[in-house]
Structures are given as C-alpha cells and as structure tokens.
Amino acid sequence: MSLAISEAWKYQILTYPNPAVGCVVLDKNGKILSVAAHKKAGSLHAEPSAILMALCELSPDFLRNFLNAYNLKFNTDFSDIDCVELLEPNFTYDFILKNHQNLLKDAKAYVTLEPCSHHGKTPPCATLLSALKFKEVVIACSDENKIASGGAQILKNADISVKMGVCKTEANTLLEPFLSWQGGNFSFLKVAMSTNGVATGGLISNELSRAHMHLLRSVCDLLVVGGNTVRIDRPTLDTRLMGNQKSPNVLIYSKSQKFDKTIPLFGVKNRSVKISNELSNLDARLIMFEGAQSFLELAKARKLADVKWLLIYQSSEFKEGKNIELSLKTDPLFSLKFGGNTLWWARIR
C-alpha cells in the first residue's frame, strides 16, 4: 500500500478534478507485477493502468496484440505502454476485458481509494477487477463520493475478498486536496529555492522541476503572484515547457494597479489577469500561489487565502545570496527527486 500511495503522490494535483489514486497489482503468488497511478483527468484510472501493465508484464503476446490493435485503431505508433496516460481509456478498458485470458485470476490489488462503481469518462474499475477474477482487493480509503462509491460492494458481490482501511491515515492525507476542491476549493503555495534557502537571483530549479511546475499550472484555475515579483522578474507564467497547454488565469496581489503591460504574462492567450489587494473569496477551485518570503509570511499568519500546504522545489545547490528568512515549522508529506532537485509537499504547522 505504501508503494501505491507513493505512486499516487507523484501525480498529486495533476489529476484535478479527480483524486490522486495509486494501485499495485500482485500475482497469485505475491509477486509485484505493476505499480501505477491515475495521472490525469480523462485518462485511465489507476486500477486499469496497473492491470494493463500487469498483463503486459505477464504476457509479451498480450502486449504485442494490444499495441498492434491500438496503433491500428488510432493511427498511432506506440512501441510500449510507458505512457498509459496517453491511451484512449475506453478502448483500453474493452481490450483488457476481451483479452485478459484469466491471466490475473486470483491476483491481488492494493488501491489507495475504493475502486469506482460508476460509468464516468471511463467504465467502473470495480467491474473490471471483478471480471478479471481478482482474489483480493486491499483498499486504504472508502469513497464517500455518492456517485462513485459502492465499489467495495461490487467486489464483494463477485466473491472478492475486500480489506478496508490499510494505511488509511496516509491515504487520507493524499486525498486532502481532492476532498477540499470537491467541497469548495484547494490552495497551495509553491516556492522554489536553493538548498541554502535562496529564492532570488535567476533560475533556481532544473528543467524537470520547471516542466512539472508548468504541468501544475496547466491544471490550476488560478495562479496568484505578488506584485513585486511581477515587476522584478517580468514572468510569463505560462506552460511553454509542456507544449503550451492552457495557461491559468492570473491574479496579481498588489495595492497598485500600475503594471507595465509589456510584461509577458499579460500577453498570454486565453488568460484573464486581475490585479487585486484582496485574497479572500477567490473565485476558483484550484489555486496555486507562486512566491517566497512575503507569501510564506502571509501563510504563516493564516492570511494567504486558506493555504495550508507548501510545494517546495529545492535544488541541491548552495547559491550565493540571502535566504528566505522567517521561522515556520512544516510537516513534510511527500518528496520526489527530479534529477538533482527535490520536490516536496509539506503542511504548515
């Protein structure tokens, strides 16, 4: 379950408006066959992703047949299934149903969230696990969402042994953003700094970190940035490292409305930019604050909207310069390496 939870954390927020979910599939002897996560709304859920990968691991024939059929149908040229988030989910789901050859009979799955029971953009995961005759499904959190819940019952009806509540606390933390934006909105503060706390003086993060950040921007409804940062850094705040997906709307937090409109962020297409010195009642469900010293001070004082989580990109480099200087305790939630950089999520204490 720890593996499933870690895998899901890698795509935290990126699954918006869906929850981050991870799944591990083991064969009947307990060998781990696959570790997968839901990566993006509209793409395969964690369970069919893990099932697909497990079938490909068990049977080179299954993999070859799947890729042949897929490439033929969609005129693509996949040579592997590394990018499950790019696969058309319904075709993939159907292919699994028709071609699994009972390879996963008596297998075991660990899922961080109760498998869904409803036909959304993809068919129900609980039905798939049942059809493939899994023996046991271990679930961390039950799904309280009225539309998608009931998965555990579907499994039980198919004589699958269901175990609930394994690593529940950790999985609940993983789900926090989802539960927040379901009931209203979720906000977090992103900070990039060197290993010795310097957040100024040009690029801090490496390309992988910045690409991840651009991906985050592409799913956020609103980006909030400080007026001084805009004046000094003259940022674009777009998603160019991720193929210019949709760039989020921007709110510049500033008392003065005066900005040089040649600053690139104003020129990004399909984006609204507001300037305001008001941070309450932001009309957006998923909000990323980008900042450092002053936003951290506001967050510490609980005056940065309802930001409780930090996302820190930290390089492994000591950088000349003054550090972010404040006292603030945090509880780390998850960390991930991007080359020499570390991304970590933390809760402000």
Next chain:
Amino acid sequence: MSLAISEAWKYQILTYPNPAVGCVVLDKNGKILSVAAHKKAGSLHAEPSAILMALCELSPDFLRNFLNAYNLKFNTDFSDIDCVELLEPNFTYDFILKNHQNLLKDAKAYVTLEPCSHHGKTPPCATLLSALKFKEVVIACSDENKIASGGAQILKNADISVKMGVCKTEANTLLEPFLSWQGGNFSFLKVAMSTNGVATGGLISNELSRAHMHLLRSVCDLLVVGGNTVRIDRPTLDTRLMGNQKSPNVLIYSKSQKFDKTIPLFGVKNRSVKISNELSNLDARLIMFEGAQSFLELAKARKLADVKWLLIYQSSEFKEGKNIELSLKTDPLFSLKFGGNTLWWARIR
C-alpha cells in the same frame, strides 16, 4: 537491485571498516521476502540477514524455533528478529544451515556486492547461498578484495545462475567510501541546517538525526571541527545518544592553541584532542568533518583534506537567521527521512 542498494545506503559508513552491502531475497515465484543490509562490522552480513528474515517470513515455525534457541543459548529475550545486527552471527549462520528445510530452494537473491568467500568474523556468504540451493544470484559489483573475492565462482560451482553488473554504477558509488578507506582513508563533511540554509542558533536536527550522527561518531577514527565552533558552541562531540559508545578523537582546526579546557569535549574519556592548523596528513582512516560555512568554503576550494562527499542533515523548518552563504554545486547520492528531517549524501561537483 535498487531496493538492495537503497537499503545498504541507510548504513553507509556505519559498517566501517566493512563495505555497505544490501541484499533482497525473492521466493521461486518472484515474491519479495526480505530486504536487508549489513549494518555494523562484526554483525551478520547482508545475505544471511536477508536469508534469516526470508525464512522467518516463510515459516512462523522457523522464527519461533530460532528465537527459542537463541534466547536459551544467549540468555536474551528477543521476541522478534528486527534487530539482526544484535544477533550473534556464527550461531545464526549455523542455525540457518541446520534448519532451513530447503524453504529457499530455487529462491533468488539480489546482492550489491559479490558474496564473500572467506571465513572472517562470519562464515562465507557464498557457501550459505549454495547450501540453501538458491537458483539465481544477481550481483551488482564484483569484489576486488583478494581475501573475500571468489564468491561468484563458489556459486557457479553449486550450479547457481550468477548475473553480474546489474546497477553497477549505482553500486560502485555506494562502495566508494569502502574502496577509499581500504586504500588509505575516507573523509566527509557533515553539515546540519534548516530548510532555508540556517546552520546557527542552537539545535537544528531532530533526535533521530542526532542519534544517527552519534552513531557515525562512534565508528569514526577522527572528528575535525573548527576552532570558532568549539569556542562558540562549547560542544561535547560524544556519542551519548547511542549509549556512550566510543567517542572519536578530535582535531580542532585552529591557529591559536588557546581553548578553555572546561569545554565538554576535552572531558570525554578515552579520547585524544589535538589542536592544529594543518589539515593534510591526518593520521586516520575514517574522518568526519563537522562544520558549516567555513568548512564548506574550504571543501569547495579542495583544501579540506580530501573531502568530496557531504552529509547534510536538513530539517523541514524555516528558521530565523542568516543562511550558509556560498555557491557550491552538488550531486545528491542518496536521501533518507528521519521523521521531519532529511539526511542526504551528496558529492561536491
């Protein structure tokens, strides 16, 4: 193999003068049974540790019998085998040989270093793997040590399939300190700092980090610390958090020989303290530098003996104060969580 390497990294340096080694055992179906590392010179090697844990995982009877026999023989009261480093290695090794009941026949092991072939403080690991009829042993690095090498040949002679060189680069990095102190000495620089680079103003690290650091001190031959640190912090530099194991000798790097001898470090038993402004030709095989700004600057200029590795304990806290200020690029090698703290090894670029 990645799992085996990570497990070994957790005990990096602590195995001195032995190498850090990790081992993973899988059953004949590919299910992971155990992940273990060599933790301390004189204690069980990684392979018998992993084998013991695998047998206990496979058979509750084996575990019960082992603990009964062990507690009876050594008048101890172990209720589990969590602390394999505390077990008497020869008894444990013999017990495995006599009681394995072929439970690991056709099993598979991943080892980061070629299993040893010689009777040192413990009997040869290659012989144990052969006696238990493993089917396959995957090895990252061959052992170039003339005394201990030849393990792969023993395995092959027992009809075990041997695969060499998997994750060789990563395993070679893991071995670097061992190879250095075998041929002379190994030095590293330890720094403790907050997440925003503050290394001053009282305690930085949590209890787990400090206990780990005391354990490191207990294996080091020499601790080098700056004169100003001694004058300002008045440290003890002992191993009190690890039950007062042997405290290392201390070299205070200082031009002036004048120190207040009531500073606690001078009062630690069985320790020599030298004061010197010379850092070359330090007469010790394993040397830990404890410092921050000034030692980092010396290390950057390649003037801190032959320090190439940093060990950083970093808290998740933003701390009021000035940061360590220099520019220095590093390549992270391994990181580990100690509660809210992160320990990370890095190579100075």
